[in-house]
Amino acid sequence: MQNGEIIFNTSLGGGYFHISFFAPEIAVKAAPGQFVHVRIADLRDRILRRPFSIEDADPARGSVDVVYKTVGEGTRFLSRCAPGAVCDLMGPLGNGFSPCPGEATPVLVTGGYGVAATRLCAKARPGGILLAGARSREDLLLLDDYRGFGYDVRVATNDGSAGAKGFVTELLKDLLAETPERKFAIRACGPQPMLMALAGMLPDAGYADAELSLDHLMCCGVGACFACVVKVRDGAGGWRYARSCAEGPVFKAGEVYTGE
Amino acid sequence: MAVDMQVVLGPLKLKNPVMTASGTFGYGREYQRYFDISRLGAVVVKGIAVFASEGNPTPRVAETASGMLNAIGLQGPGVEKFCTHPDYLPFLRSTGAAVIVNIWGRTVEQYAEVAARLNDEPGIAALEINISCPNVKAGGAAFGTDPALAAEVVGAVRRATRLPLIAKLSPNVTDISEFARICSGSGADILSLINTISGMSIDAYTRRPRIANITGGLSGPAVKPVALRMVWQAANAVSTPIIGMGGIMNGTDAAEFMLAGASAVAVGTAIFADPLAPVRVIGELEDFCRETGVEHVAELTRGLRV
Numbered sequence: 001m002q003n004g005e006i007i008f009n010t011s012l013g014g015g016y017f018h019i020s021f022f023a024p025e026i027a028v029k030a031a032p033g034q035f036v037h038v039r040i041a042d043l044r045d046r047i048l049r050r051p052f053s054i055e056d057a058d059p060a061r062g063s064v065d066v067v068y069k070t071v072g073e074g075t076r077f078l079s080r081c082a083p084g085a086v087c088d089l090m091g092p093l094g095n096g097f098s099p100c101p102g103e104a105t106p107v108l109v110t111g112g113y114g115v116a117a118t119r120l121c122a123k124a125r126p127g128g129i130l131l132a133g134a135r136s137r138e139d140l141l142l143l144d145d146y147r148g149f150g151y152d153v154r155v156a157t158n159d160g161s162a163g164a165k166g167f168v169t170e171l172l173k174d175l176l177a178e179t180p181e182r183k184f185a186i187r188a189c190g191p192q193p194m195l196m197a198l199a200g201m202l203p204d205a206g207y208a209d210a211e212l213s214l215d216h217l218m219c220c221g222v223g224a225c226f227a228c229v230v231k232v233r234d235g236a237g238g239w240r241y242a243r244s245c246a247e248g249p250v251f252k253a254g255e256v257y258t259g260e
Numbered sequence: 261m262a263v264d265m266q267v268v269l270g271p272l273k274l275k276n277p278v279m280t281a282s283g284t285f286g287y288g289r290e291y292q293r294y295f296d297i298s299r300l301g302a303v304v305v306k307g308i309a310v311f312a313s314e315g316n317p318t319p320r321v322a323e324t325a326s327g328m329l330n331a332i333g334l335q336g337p338g339v340e341k342f343c344t345h346p347d348y349l350p351f352l353r354s355t356g357a358a359v360i361v362n363i364w365g366r367t368v369e370q371y372a373e374v375a376a377r378l379n380d381e382p383g384i385a386a387l388e389i390n391i392s393c394p395n396v397k398a399g400g401a402a403f404g405t406d407p408a409l410a411a412e413v414v415g416a417v418r419r420a421t422r423l424p425l426i427a428k429l430s431p432n433v434t435d436i437s438e439f440a441r442i443c444s445g446s447g448a449d450i451l452s453l454i455n456t457i458s459g460m461s462i463d464a465y466t467r468r469p470r471i472a473n474i475t476g477g478l479s480g481p482a483v484k485p486v487a488l489r490m491v492w493q494a495a496n497a498v499s500t501p502i503i504g505m506g507g508i509m510n511g512t513d514a515a516e517f518m519l520a521g522a523s524a525v526a527v528g529t530a531i532f533a534d535p536l537a538p539v540r541v542i543g544e545l546e547d548f549c550r551e552t553g554v555e556h557v558a559e560l561t562r563g564l565r566v
Contacts, residue, residue, distance in 0.1 A: 001294070001535065001536070039533060039534070045325050045326045046323060046326075047323075047326065047327070047328070047480055047481065047529065047530075047532070047533045048323050048328060048532055048533065049532065049533065074323075088534075090535065216318050216319065216320075217318070217319045217320070217321055217322075219321050219328070219330075219532050220284075220286075220290070220531065220532050220535075222286075222290045222291065222535065223286060223290045224284065224285055224286030224290040224291065224306075224531070225283070225284060225286070225321075225330075225332065225532065226306075226315060226320070226332050226335045227320045227321040227330065227332060228318075229315070229318060229320070229335070230318075240314060241314050241315060241335060246290070
């Protein structure tokens with residue numbers, strides 16, 4: 001745990017914000033796919049923390065960055081916090097993405113601001129492919145960062161306002177069909193329906209080891225309260241609830257239970 | 261001035277009066293990296309039954325004004341795994357913490373069975389009976405809101421265990437004094453209160469309840485005035501020692517519960533905001549005693565001036 005003074009907190013448009021905290025102890029340890037659990041400064045009558053994927057961590061500057069969308073009272077309040085305000089951060093928490101094996105091409109599949117959670121994967125391993133899905137053009141974020149990491153960026157939007165019209169899962173199906181001989185290391189983060197679709201298709205496509213960042217409404221962040229559970233296979237044909245904060249948030253596609 | 265923080269609750273002697281509330285601290289291991297959990301008066305673990313259980317569907321929690329609702333549904337490993345797996349009781353034993361095991365069941369027999377199984381396990385300071393869960397045999401009525409069932413379950417566990425016995429009372433009753441008397445009379449050495457208050461949260465835009473179970477238990481600072489009132493009423497009804505809880509965020513809150521009649525307190529929801537809350541409360545309570553000239557923290561108990 002440490003105090004994180006806000007370095008900047010800037011609007012990216014469309015209700016999205018990029019916030020940077022000065023939190024050197026967390027910056028040194030942060031790995032791709034991990035999260036910070038933030039107690040928002042001065043948010044008095046809302047007592048729970050908010051978990052955010054770590055978008056960037058710079059050990060030299062001591063900064064930890066998050067991209068968030070204003071979805072409720074907490075994030076709206078956070079969006080009004082000025083540089084210099086101090087939030088209390090727990091982290092880095094959770095099991096993140098594993099490093100992409102040398103011989104494989106990283107393929108990052110994202111939906112909405114899930115694109116923030118895989119950014120450190122691209123930073124750690126340049127020269128892959130980003131398949132970015134979003135509702136609409138203004139929900140596409142950080143694509144230039146990925147291009148800067150040498151990524152081939154392919155886009156799908158639900159309304160067709162940018163890239164292909166449709167779901168990002170279609171882009172992945174096309175990619176897998178077009179080069180079946182290539183070996184990919186697939187990492188994904190996005191809304192639950194997208195991740196469940198991936199968990200449904202990837203094991204059959206030979207990618208049971210693809211990694212999906214899943215979570216659910218989180219409370220303690222350390223595995224104590226059992227709020228944020230997701231269904232994973234129990235090894236006997238059924239399922240069990242796993243705590244996304246402590247056992248995840250990254251799970252292998254083959255582990256995720258996709259039944260009712 | 262050194263403050264004596266030791267407290268004695270009938271058969272249970274604690275190094276200080278601050279423990280964790282069941283369900284908010286896991287099985288202790290989750291927080292050991294944040295502080296030495298043996299510094300606590302006691303660690304109260306998440307509810308244990310004779311069987312393993314997966315709990316309720318999600319979403320399981322919703323934030324509310326100055327609090328939260330939960331309907332986790334007592335997900336847990338079951339007593340056998342709890343006693344033998346290195347993540348649970350063997351870990352707790354290795355820390356030297358005073359361990360209180362919260363127990364539950366769906367029938368009176370299951371309560372007695374889990375209590376009996378824990379009887380011979382070393383390293384358990386007390387059992388806490390969660391009587392707020394629905395009774396399957398009685399058609400879903402909660403043990404904690406039916407006087408006859410409450411007496412039956414406390415009595416059955418009393419006969420099954422030699423350990424100090426805590427009955428955790430439900431606030432979802434008209435007269436908490438009645439349940440304080442019943443549980444004390446049925447063999448509970450100590451009472452703990454309050455459990456969460458039944459509540460609801462709705463998303464008007466989707467027209468859906470915010471938690472899958474529809475109703476859940478309210479906790480956090482929002483419930484503190486209700487909890488204080490109930491501790492005070494229970495303390496007026498019985499001489500049984502009381503563990504007070506409900507929205508304790510700091511040392512002054514803890515002092516208020518002790519003044520209302522509690523001999524010890526539990527910190528729960530505050531842990532989600534601040535993992536260090538339980539140890540912080542110990543320090544703040546000690547500071548409060550020093551500032552107000554209290555040499556022994558136990559002097560606060562039942563110290564309300566009315």
